[in-house]
Amino acid sequence: MLDLYVMSDGKKLRCGYTTGSCATAATKAATIMLFNDIVLERVEIMTPKGIEISIPINSVEKGKDYCIVSVVKDGGDDPDMTNGMEIYAKVEKQDSGFTLTGGEGIGVITRDGLAIEKGLHAINPTPRKTIEQAVKDNLPQVKGENWEFTEGNGIKVTISAPMGEEIAKKTFNPRLGIVGGISILGTTGIVKPMSEEALKESIRIEIKQKGKNKKKLVLAFGNIGEKCAKDKGFNEDEIVIISNFVGFALECCDEMNIKEVILVGHIGKLSKVAYGCFNTHSRVNDVRLEVIALELALLGYDTELVRSVLTQKTSEGAVKFLGNGYEELYKNIGNKIVERMRIYTYGKMKCDAIMYYGFSDYSILYNSLDINKS
Incomplete structure (x- = not known):
């Protein structure tokens, strides 16, 4: 021992x-x-x-x-x-x-x-x-x-x-x-137990391997994100699971001269990126509900609604609480995610994001690829 x-x-x-x-x-x-x-x-x-x-x-x-x-x-x-x-x-x-x-x-x-x-x-x-x-x-x-x-x-x-x-x-x-x-x-x-370094090294290796001779990669936080990416037509050999390490993964993509990145994830993770958080672990930052609440306030929604969102336990719960009719909210959050990614990478690569809520039966809240087509 x-x-x-x-x-x-x-x-x-x-x-x-x-x-x-x-x-x-x-x-x-x-x-x-x-x-x-x-x-x-x-x-x-x-x-x-x-x-x-x-x-x-x-x-x-x-x-x-x-x-x-x-x-x-x-x-x-x-x-x-x-x-x-x-x-x-x-x-x-x-x-x-x-x-x-x-x-x-x-x-x-x-x-x-x-x-x-x-x-x-x-x-x-x-x-x-x-x-x-x-x-x-x-x-x-x-x-x-x-x-x-x-x-x-x-x-x-x-x-x-x-x-x-x-x-x-x-x-x-x-x-x-x-x-x-x-x-x-x-x-x-x-x-080293629970080694963040070891996990990052696995991500770096996968990006290096899958990014070889490619200009585009899809970054997913986990298995549901990977499933979502595949459902959207992306191939397994261009999808990398990055856990919470968004910034680190983007840096690795830059090292591989990747020109286009699509970030796919649950609103609970992706909403943090909208406000500049590139390590999405809840112990590092936990602003999921705050992002949704602030964006509601900026759109002029009633203060009581904003307060009610902040009382929800999870972002998943907040989305379900709000229900239908908040497309503009998710569009604003999604646009800020894409812009933050662009700023983080100094504009070197085209950045897109697909944001969903739910799990195996997820629903898409925002897809910049679709917005850019229209």
């Missing part, structure tokens, strides 16, 4: 280690045991973040020219789908050179735009480096120097995760064109 903690929402949460750290630790242990007559119970690795961690060995299988070691992924208090799964490394001798590949349960890249070349297993650049270094640093020495990957002295490493294919269905991998399993990830080697 990793004895490293962070504070989140006033709670002390335990950190864990990434699939990349698991693969590195298993590789290091397998290399040591392949060339030495010992059985390890734990192995220490230095993470890319510069923190040394000790990881327990889960299982060992040793043959004449190979050794297979597994470790169990410990995500700490982070609700990660890969937490508790076994990560295996098979280290075996080969004629020459160094080879790193994926086995059962490790996904394969099927699209361009990711950090790893299409057709290779989804073992990201940082874990690739740490895995190879784990082998090099623990090879037997000949005349005081480490074994080199020369003729007759090669090493092949195969990383696998038997439950990987099933678990990957619950991750971002299918959206990114990574099929058949999980990815071996980790730029720091450490998992």
